[in-house]
Amino acid sequence: MSGALSSTVPTADRTWTVGTAPGIFPFFSHGIALFRRPLAFLNSLPERGDLVRIRLGPLRAWMVCHPELVHRMLMDTRTFDKGGPQYDRLRTLMGDGLVTSRQDTHRRQRRLLQPRFHPSRVTASTDLMAEEAAAVCRTWRAGQRVDVSAAMMALTTRVTSRVLLSDTLDEATGAELRECLSAVVRGLFVRTVVPVDAPFRVPTPANRRYRHAVRRLHTVIDTMIAQRRAAAPRDDLLGTLLAAERGDAEGPQITAREVHDHLITLLLTGVETTALCLASAFSLLACHPEAEHRVHTEVDTLLAGRPPRADRLPDLVHTRSVITETLRHAPPGWLFTRVTTRETELAGCRLPRGATVLYSPYLLHHDPASFPDPDRFLPERWLPDRAPAVRQGAMLPFAAGNRKCIGDAFAVTEATVALATIASRVRLRHPPGPVAPPRPAVTLGPRSLVMTCEPRTSLAQDSPKAR
Numbered sequence: 001m002s003g004a005l006s007s008t009v010p011t012a013d014r015t016w017t018v019g020t021a022p023g024i025f026p027f028f029s030h031g032i033a034l035f036r037r038p039l040a041f042l043n044s045l046p047e048r049g050d051l052v053r054i055r056l057g058p059l060r061a062w063m064v065c066h067p068e069l070v071h072r073m074l075m076d077t078r079t080f081d082k083g084g085p086q087y088d089r090l091r092t093l094m095g096d097g098l099v100t101s102r103q104d105t106h107r108r109q110r111r112l113l114q115p116r117f118h119p120s121r122v123t124a125s126t127d128l129m130a131e132e133a134a135a136v137c138r139t140w141r142a143g144q145r146v147d148v149s150a151a152m153m154a155l156t157t158r159v160t161s162r163v164l165l166s167d168t169l170d171e172a173t174g175a176e177l178r179e180c181l182s183a184v185v186r187g188l189f190v191r192t193v194v195p196v197d198a199p200f201r202v203p204t205p206a207n208r209r210y211r212h213a214v215r216r217l218h219t220v221i222d223t224m225i226a227q228r229r230a231a232a233p234r235d236d237l238l239g240t241l242l243a244a245e246r247g248d249a250e251g252p253q254i255t256a257r258e259v260h261d262h263l264i265t266l267l268l269t270g271v272e273t274t275a276l277c278l279a280s281a282f283s284l285l286a287c288h289p290e291a292e293h294r295v296h297t298e299v300d301t302l303l304a305g306r307p308p309r310a311d312r313l314p315d316l317v318h319t320r321s322v323i324t325e326t327l328r329h330a331p332p333g334w335l336f337t338r339v340t341t342r343e344t345e346l347a348g349c350r351l352p353r354g355a356t357v358l359y360s361p362y363l364l365h366h367d368p369a370s371f372p373d374p375d376r377f378l379p380e381r382w383l384p385d386r387a388p389a390v391r392q393g394a395m396l397p398f399a400a401g402n403r404k405c406i407g408d409a410f411a412v413t414e415a416t417v418a419l420a421t422i423a424s425r426v427r428l429r430h431p432p433g434p435v436a437p438p439r440p441a442v443t444l445g446p447r448s449l450v451m452t453c454e455p456r457t458s459l460a461q462d463s464p465k466a467r
Helices: 031-036 038-044 067-075 085-094 103-117 119-124 126-137 148-164 171-193 205-229 237-246 256-270 272-287 289-303 310-315 317-329 361-365 408-423
Strands: 007-010 015-020 051-056 059-064 080-082 145-147 336-340 344-346 349-351 356-359 426-429 450-455
Touching (some): 031 038, 038 361, 059 067, 067 344, 067 356, 080 103, 085 171, 085 256, 085 336, 103 119, 103 237, 103 256, 119 126, 119 408, 126 148, 126 310, 145 148, 148 171, 148 272, 148 408, 171 205, 171 256, 205 237, 205 256, 256 272, 272 289, 272 317, 272 408, 272 426, 272 450, 289 310, 289 317, 310 317, 310 408, 317 408, 356 361, 408 426
Parallel strands (some): 015 051, 059 356
Antiparallel strands (some): 007 015, 145 450, 336 356
């Protein structure tokens, strides 16, 4: 598959281009390029075509580069189901939870969990989110170097524990959970782009760390479930799962294994991604003082030192725009796979049953045809009077269709509340020297971001001109 020959394929509504990615490493194929320089490799693909053939180890795959094609694929979940190397690896860890389940079981699972993410429940959690965000920065002092990545992980773990698990996680268990999650997500990425088992059976330190983290993660989950089974029922997400296991809930009964799978899915997808979004937002704001000043002015004017209540969130337009632009600029979920359930056609190219198809929100979000000047961090592009008419499939931080992330509104609300709360109290500055770009793993974002804390005092001192 070397070379870069392209073909032009007319369809009823437009002409698509189909090409081949250049540069194949022996045995590992394009997996090495995707692992070593993933974002650069992705950005090189659109010039090869709207649909680009790549190889991951012995596996032939297709990368979908055009937003319209991605949208078609995500809306046709019967043909393009959850699968491919990414979900094959995730299923060994997460089982058959909501994220990894096949389409034929997904609808039943979503009906069970959807009420827990109803907008009214998200709104009711706003005060708790603000309380936890205030707590995480309460002890920060002037000049203190803060591990922002760890602090945001602690914050989102606490919010998840309190809102969805009725504070089931104690401090020690939460810390162990965060450590396990960090090790797992680092190891999962290389296992996705190099879908060959042999290298990961070798007892290297990295492989041993990964296997140990997976074992500990499952043990933590099992312990949490056992403790809750022995306690009085609670009205939370875990309570919903346990009621369904007992047969006390509406709908089909679920197994103990499904309870475990749903819970580990929630923790893997709901804790780290929001933490990475927040860490990225603070890092980007520190590099863009004008945007930071707009956020500070907004929270000072609208909140005046008070926590952001649910009824004030719609007014925090600059804060919300920062979160949206962060999700565009550095989406935590940056690369996904699907597998075809039958022979089909995409971009005029015949794909066999079982074909692996990839798409990247990062690639779509950095398409200059959809977002002018895509590498610049410009929150103002999302202000109500300037928001662009984004073409279908161009902005996909939470996917689309009936497999769209069930917790998207929860995550955005949590991030907005946290950003407003922390920004009203402190400013976070980068230490002297260049700011290292985040290196993607299964998710994208800074995992060891250390910044210096500066307590905020007055709007005059906050002005970019005063710095």
